Amino acid sequence: MAHAATHDEHHDAHHEHQGFFQRWVMSTNHKDIGTLYLVFSLLMFFIGGSFAMVIRAELFKPGLQLVQPYFFNEMTTMHALVMIFGAVMPAFVGLGNWMIPLMVGAPDMALPRMNNLSFWILPFAFALLLSTLFLAGGGPAGGWTMYPPLSLQSASTAYVVFAIHLMGISSIMGAINIIATILNMRAPGMDLLKMPVFVWSWLITAFLLIAVMPVLAGAVTMLLTDKYFNTHFFDAAGGGDPVLFQHVFWFFGHPEVYIMILPAFGIISEIIPTFSRKPIFGYKAMVFAIASIAFLSFIVWAHHMFAVGLPLGAEIFFMYATMLIAVPTGVKVFNWVATMWGGSMTFETPMLFAIAFVILFTIGGFSGLMLALVPADFQYHDTYFVVAHFHYVLVTGAIFAIMAATYYWIPKWTGHMYSEFWGKVHFWNSVVWVNVLFFPQHFLGLAGMPRRIPDYNVAFANFNMISSIGGFLFGASQLIFLGVVIHCVWFSKKKATDRVWEGARGLEWTLSSPPPHHSFTVAPVIHDEELAHGHVED
């Protein structure tokens, strides 16, 4: 497109004489901030992953060999907090930052300075959170769900609560920015129903974030006042109720789960059409399914609490509402398969991750359906079956989608091709070991092994050992990913074309690779055939 050429000429003229500090710390550029988010997320992925390695090492065989039970609990708690708030969410925000303006033809995010602030809060939040591990009294050990009264026994409550406040502020600002960008900054002709599914998924996710992050902030603030200011929100002895916390927490927590998967749906809906060389099947149904899932996420929270002794009517309501989610989710999976059907497929690394996502996320969805059946949940609840379930949806779901997105867009970001060979080595190692890691955990849960225990009966020994071996190798495989990314950014000699992938559609591919530091300073002229895969009908 014409505008891309014009901007190539003064491409980078503006930022090249900026110092490192000015460019990265004071940046208001959506691409640089996107990069910061992604780098931060990768760092947190390895920190959170190292906690997981401690967990799997201790669970390698029966008996305690490495750590005390309290430290084990700190590891499970920190692993979850770091992975959820540090790795998965910032990765999606980073992808959104980088790609949303490019996909809707906007010059930048709507609120660039707030964008800078929402990123730079995060390192402080995590410094606060992670520092608790080195303080007297230790880190939080009551689980990432922070159920009182247990979480109030921790010495680090205040640190954790303030860290969560900061993360929440960051997320809310990020969400406001994304909504403002999508609703106000689209290029003329980029109608809402012509937007890429990824942009749609982020628009809906951003509304979820704004709706529920304040709820989490409220819940943890009540924890804080219960601990330090003598309130009794959750203290039965003072007329409070520990179950109230769980209701408030999961009113945040269930939409939070979808905050971590809806952008993944968006990513997969970009990648599968590209490598099938065929438009996405049922674009409107895909958008509507995301919106329905988002709506349902607000009315299913108590399915995390079936065992707290809810009244029969509540258990029935939350069971039915939860089962209903299977319908739009099923539509999405069927539509991805239908997109492949009749296509002309190739299997580059992003496509491999996307296909693995569809299969393995669906397996996580199946166990989710089983968990929705209340009498069965009375058996599954708080066992390794649940651990297996949510790792299938979060690791082979969210994380695989993030990796797929990285392989898909990194040639655009850097202007270089990554090593397809090492990408595939990374993929095959990941997909094999992640199943060795998590599949046996279904069996452990069905046999009755509770989650969050540092030691277990010998009946659980073999599957735990298999799971640990899978865990170590899956962890090691991610070093390949790190290597591929570093190689692509600094060492790859192979230039990426502007289009990068033969079947790629959408505005981001009309820009040069890498795109100019300031792209779409003049709104692009939209040609429908250039748009992402959704617009074909109407």
Add this chain to the structure above:
Amino acid sequence: MTVGGIGKHGIRFRGSQHFKHVFGALSITASSLFAGSTLANPKPDQLNLTPGVTTYSEIPYMLNNVALGVCVVIGTLVFGAMFIAMFRFRKSRGAVPEKWSHNTAIEIVWTAIPVVILVSLAWLATDGLRKFSDTTGAQMTVKVTGYQWKWRYDYVDYLGKPVSHVGFMSKLDDRSNATRQLDSGLDPYAVKVGDENTYLLDVDHPLVVPVDTKIRFVITADDVIHSWFVPALGWKMDAIPGVVNATWTNIKQPGVYRGQCAELCGQDHGFMPIVVKAVSKDDFAKWLADQQKPATPVPAPASTAATSAQATAQLGTRQGNQG
């Protein structure tokens, strides 16, 4: 009793003391390893839920199997279609992409069919849930209280008569407790009662209950939230300070049924097991009478006393050997 077809002949790797895991001894039946115990729980390398031993516990087992079956069928169809697509519509085979991108009829079909499947699953589950929630008509009441990190059992009434002064704490047995310490040097595989490994799954005083009796449990906690979970009974119920939850069981066959606390409750969450010993009504009446004799200092049931004594003796021997 078997635990599902696949569970019985599960893949088994034998473990032994110094991490000598021989990856080869396949298909040793769990039942032969556990001759004598009615329903060892859990079984080594168990693959599926237990059908349990109560009038209710078949329900979650059945639901689990039906739901799993439905998922396997749907998964086979969907992933099968996907793999056919991946094979047939490859660029390397010269596939040319089609232009279509939706088909209203098929979209309606694959929205409607899941709804029908879900309704049938919901119907089954609702039926089971109604049965579960009916705590009326109980012939006995036991109060269960969770503490960091032990359980307390108080017998409230039996056959319409109040029971007074029968209650005791139940905590991890000494042998497991010594073995589970960091770097204890003791072997978890050596913690056995008879042929059954009871590492972390045995207590000093089990909950003794009669079979063929509808027992109502009232469950609460004194400090933080715990969860009372015995897989063979088919459910778990949270023990929450300030809340009294009610639930029930009716055990069909005598035996020893093991479980664990299922809600994270602090550092020793993994070390507060639950043991339910179901005995005949006659034996239970005798046991209860013994408990109610005045001036008896919190007695353990005879069998468990013997077990602990044996365990302690073995522990002593082991430590002696190592010293």
